[in-house]
Amino acid sequence: MHVLCGGAKIPRISARLVSMSRVWSRSTLRAVAACLPSWLLLVLLPGVAPRASVAQSASRVAIGDLAALAAKFEVPIARCEQILSGALPRGRNELSMLQARIREVHAIASRATVTIGGAAGVLVEGGYVLTAGHVTERAGKRVGMRTSDGSWLSGITLGGSEETDTGLVRVVTDSMPESCRVLGIRDSAELDRGAYVLMLGFPGSRRTEGPPLRFGRVLRNPSRGYLETDCRMCSGDSGGPLVDLTGRVVGINSRITRDLAKNMHVATATYLREWEDLVASQWTGGRGARAFLGVETRAGQDGTRIVRVVEGSAAERAGLRADDLILAIDRRSLEGGASLPSLLGGYRPGRSVLLRLVRGDETIEVRVRLGARDN
Amino acid sequence: MAPSVVVAQDVAAPASKDHASFRELFVPACATTRNATMRVRRDGMVRAYCTVVDARGFAITKASEFDGATKIECELADGSRHVVRAGPVDAECDLLLLDLRGIVQGAKRELPAIRLEAEANASPNVEVGNFVACVGRDPEPFSVGVISLLPYTRIERGMARARLPLPFKEESRSACVGRVDESPFARTGLQEGDVIESVDARAVSSARSFHRAIRRKTPGQRVTLEVRRGVELFEIEVEVEGRVDRSGRRDPQQSLWGRLSQVRFGFPEVLQHDAVIDPYECGGPVVGLDGRFLGVNIARVGRVETHALPASLVRERARRLIERMKVQPAKKDSEKGSKSDKTR
Known part of the structure; x- marks a missing residue:
């Protein structure tokens, strides 16, 4: 099996079934924990040139026959296309056409949706499963995936990102169950605001009803960052697909806020941008790239005392010295024994922070550009 | 922790399916059923909708919203409020039969009702992906969505048992x-x-x-x-x-779910759809794009789910409730007309 993406040839790994119960319980726990609410709204993405080849190769997949639909409901094809990409239907026929299309796309997409632990994923072309980064968590892990007809697929996690929440799994089971479907990927940058989208939620562990369907429209589609829709999501829906009415994946369920209208999906544009890294099992963000100052410290009531400065670290570059007493980071006080590591944990590598510290008799302020901690 | 945020669900963005521009597409679908829908107040407060299931003056609503109520009023299309009598309860389906015969006698004409018998013959077009419209008092539905799952039976969700x-x-x-x-x-x-x-x-x-x-x-x-x-x-x-977390957090996702119905588990069969409704908007009819009656909203269950009792179940249970009402006739049948006094 060869996958055309940047010319990389991916050898197929022979299927080896793993103990499902172990994978299940552990990954369920992790997925449930990972699905806990986050109020993170937008993340800046690293600058990588967008890749379109995957989307183009996938765009051949189309569901149903638009011409047949147009004829059945007596709506011109051009008008059908307008509606499917977000125009408001006029009259009963156009609305019925939209409804028929939703059913067609759902019939396929629900059979491409799989359960991964306590979350979901979607089978896409090339033998991959798109899911969320907080579902796979790291590269090289064996996962069991339950398909819509109840059979199991074995997979291995590839790359992902804790910053953008992308995640990818390669299916290693040889034969795909007949009832399964595979979706194409569409570059979400092509989506307009208001476009109709379908979201498939957590397919359930023992339930046989299949993944629940939710309908909505694109509310925000920034060039970088999450795609927002009014397809309501809840915990467990993470990793499930957001599909447009051409039947292609345009996003992956990621996170929600208290606002019912804030449902955020990782845009496929992000996957396409990171595609080479994802396939090469590169994992970005997370523990490997947590902000690193480079000091050994001792917390006290009056602040945090630097005991040693790590060579070549951000702290050394900024001129921090042993015996400096850190009072505050970005006006957040360290007095009273607040923990420096936990405050730093909220920062990303590369962020510049203002430290207020006591050196000798004087209180000074030092700006430090935070580094990244090696794995 | 993030500061507490007021749940904002009534201000829909123009591109949203919840915006009036999209809901207005369903005005024709709601046209007839809307007449069989009324607001029900408990001691002055709006607590639910009711669905008129019998033109002679019987409606059903969500029973648990009226537990221990002293005064139940129905609001007619002209805005007038009428005190109505609470009839028997179907505990399993959380349905309460309301006796509106007083209103019928006062107006000297039958009420527009959902045609339950007619629906029995034509099987409603229930398929996942079909539109649903939650009928209220306005020409357009107060919420729209799609059928998320085919009607199914599930006693309860483990999470909040x-x-x-x-x-x-x-x-x-x-x-x-x-x-x-x-x-x-x-x-x-x-x-x-x-x-x-x-x-x-x-x-x-x-x-x-x-x-x-x-x-x-x-x-x-x-x-x-x-x-x-x-x-x-x-x-x-x-x-x-x-399963309540005693640390006081309870369900960590609860705050993300919006407001839910108190009684939301244990129905014999439910139709799950994704139209967002308020807990006090249960009891009203759900129709499809063709205007056909699909069921009655019975509970707001989670951030993503609203459950409706499917039409076939409503038909069976409503018929039984009406029979029970007739078996135990009202104590002072003759006085019923005077019971419906206009309070407005």
């Missing part, structure tokens, strides 16, 4: 309490041989119906049990158990 593991005597047909001296219920004052008559004024006749009544509660909720001991009848209050 409410329970009260009272020991019952197995041999007894009624809800007769067994040995409690070693259980945590000893402190409640219950004794062996006590018979539980009702849970929050809902009669229970067996251990099974007791547990079924408890299952509809929310963990942490306090319920009143009516207890008979010999000839004595008294009430005790107990807290429903369940």
